[in-house]
Structures are given as C-alpha cells and as structure tokens.
Amino acid sequence: MTEDRGELPPGLALSWGVLPVQRRGPKPAFSIEQIVATGIEFGDRYGFEAISLQRIAAHLGVTTNAMYRYVRSKEELIVLVHDKAIGLPPELPAGWRAAATAWMKAQVDRYAERPWLLDVPIRGAPITPNLLRWIEVMLTALAGTGLSQHDNLGCLVLMDGFARNYASLARQLGASDSTPVQAEAVGQFLLPRLIEGGYPTLTSLYLNQEYEDELDDDLEFGLARILDGIEVLIGKLP
Structure with missing residues (x-):
C-alpha cells in the first residue's frame, strides 16, 4: 500500500x-x-x-x-x-487485577531484555501498531471494572509509569559498580553518623538490613499497592 x-x-x-x-x-x-x-x-x-x-x-x-x-x-x-x-503484548489472564499484574510484569521483562528501549524519547501519546496494542489489551481488561474510559486510561498511564520507572531503576542498579550500602566499610562509616545525627528510623532500617540498594520484592509491593488503589476507586462507584 x-x-x-x-x-x-x-x-x-x-x-x-x-x-x-x-x-x-x-x-x-x-x-x-x-x-x-x-x-x-x-x-x-x-x-x-x-x-x-x-x-x-x-x-x-x-x-x-x-x-x-x-x-x-x-x-x-x-x-x-x-x-x-517493543513487540506485541502477552495474552492477558481473565480478571482486571490479574491482567494488570501480567501486563506490568511483561513490560518490565521487555525492558530487561532490551534496556535501550528506556532511552527512546517520549514525544507524545503512542500512535504505532504495537504500542497501541499494549494499550488496547489493557483497556479491554479494565473495561469491565465500571470505571469511565477517562479513568481507565488514567489507571493505564499510572501502571505504565510504574513499570517504566521500576525497569529504569533496576537497569541503573544492575549497571552500577558502586560499593553496596550494606558493605562492611559503608556500615562502619555510616552507622555511627546516623545514630549521632538523629536518624533513628533510618538507623533501625539499616540495622535490620531493610535499607539496601537492591530492589528485592519492590516490584511485587509496588504492583499490589497500585492495584489496591484502583480497587478502592472501583469500590467507590455508585
């Protein structure tokens, strides 16, 4: 043509x-x-x-x-x-919450496979076939929630932003050769200064090895909180 x-x-x-x-x-x-x-x-x-x-x-x-x-x-x-x-999105499972989880994880996986995609400038709303297919399948999954089209699109933008930000952070941490926060030398330097400087909450986090430069289960936690928020929005529908 x-x-x-x-x-x-x-x-x-x-x-x-x-x-x-x-x-x-x-x-x-x-x-x-x-x-x-x-x-x-x-x-x-x-x-x-x-x-x-x-x-x-x-x-x-x-x-x-x-x-x-x-x-x-x-x-x-x-x-x-x-x-x-970017390719085509995966086939999503039934149910908006399961579909949203699979959709966001698929994005994170795609960025892990091709990290350079994160460097592509964003110049406006997607208008090309594959990018629009990712939007289409997620909006279709959200269509049964009862939310308006405007709110469904807002939920999608929120999920897309989280997936992109998580993938970007994972990429930078993976490429970093800096000494880990929990390294012995860092602890010997930082811990007394946290205690003396009046950082009790951070001191507790650090001692419990909760303050780290690894993502650990942050993906699952973030996904769940976003979906909980959408569920609350759905619950407010008349």
Whole structure:
C-alpha cells in the first residue's frame, strides 16, 4: 500500500505499512523491514546511541544519503525501531487485577531484555501498531471494572509509569559498580553518623538490613499497592 504521507508525524504511516509513493528510478535494494531489523540489532548489541542512519548505511554498504529513500529522518527510524522492538503484548489472564499484574510484569521483562528501549524519547501519546496494542489489551481488561474510559486510561498511564520507572531503576542498579550500602566499610562509616545525627528510623532500617540498594520484592509491593488503589476507586462507584 502506498500513499502520500503528507504532514503525518514521522514513522506513523510506515509503521502501519503505508509506503511512500514510489519515485521513478531503480528499485530500492532494501526493504523498510531490513533497515528496522538492523536498527534493532544495533540497539541490542551496542545500545540506543548506536541506532543511526549513518551506522546502518555503513553496515548495509550504502551511503547515508541512500537511507533517505526509505525513511525521512533519524526520528522516523527510531519510531519504527521502537515499535518493532517493543513487540506485541502477552495474552492477558481473565480478571482486571490479574491482567494488570501480567501486563506490568511483561513490560518490565521487555525492558530487561532490551534496556535501550528506556532511552527512546517520549514525544507524545503512542500512535504505532504495537504500542497501541499494549494499550488496547489493557483497556479491554479494565473495561469491565465500571470505571469511565477517562479513568481507565488514567489507571493505564499510572501502571505504565510504574513499570517504566521500576525497569529504569533496576537497569541503573544492575549497571552500577558502586560499593553496596550494606558493605562492611559503608556500615562502619555510616552507622555511627546516623545514630549521632538523629536518624533513628533510618538507623533501625539499616540495622535490620531493610535499607539496601537492591530492589528485592519492590516490584511485587509496588504492583499490589497500585492495584489496591484502583480497587478502592472501583469500590467507590455508585
């Protein structure tokens, strides 16, 4: 399918399989799918910053200018790579609470598989097929709660933000080579200062090894609190 993309946002038409009107000249040597797949490969191997028209062109053995036969800009490339790399959501279980838990955990897992997805700039509401499918399945699961569409969307944004923030924190902690908070040397330095400086609550947390730089069961705890809050909202319905 081809048509003029006009003033549509970068990547929107291509992500839905709408190709630009073919210009006269030789047949393109590559497909959009090949270029996007190469971009994903670079992201997986080298990180987000490696996804560029110049690098992909060099890998494919063409000039950077030749890439503009396929995509209009780097921004368009990133939109296509992002949507393809995020993939489709899992099939969700019955019941809004079980579905929401599975949905958020699936997002966290996807970010763990491809941490560079967290570096993709957010420029507006999702408009590409796979990203919209994640929204569609979760809104469908929330549809039976009795909440308004506005509130369902608000719940989804809350859950999405939690999954993204948790994944980002896990990524940074996993990549850190700093000395752990509970290391012996840190404790010898910090504990007397907590006691003398008037931090009784933190002192207690530290002594009980509750103050750590590991996420431990924070995912389950956060998920449960968010879902408890949504359940209270549902319970307030007339």
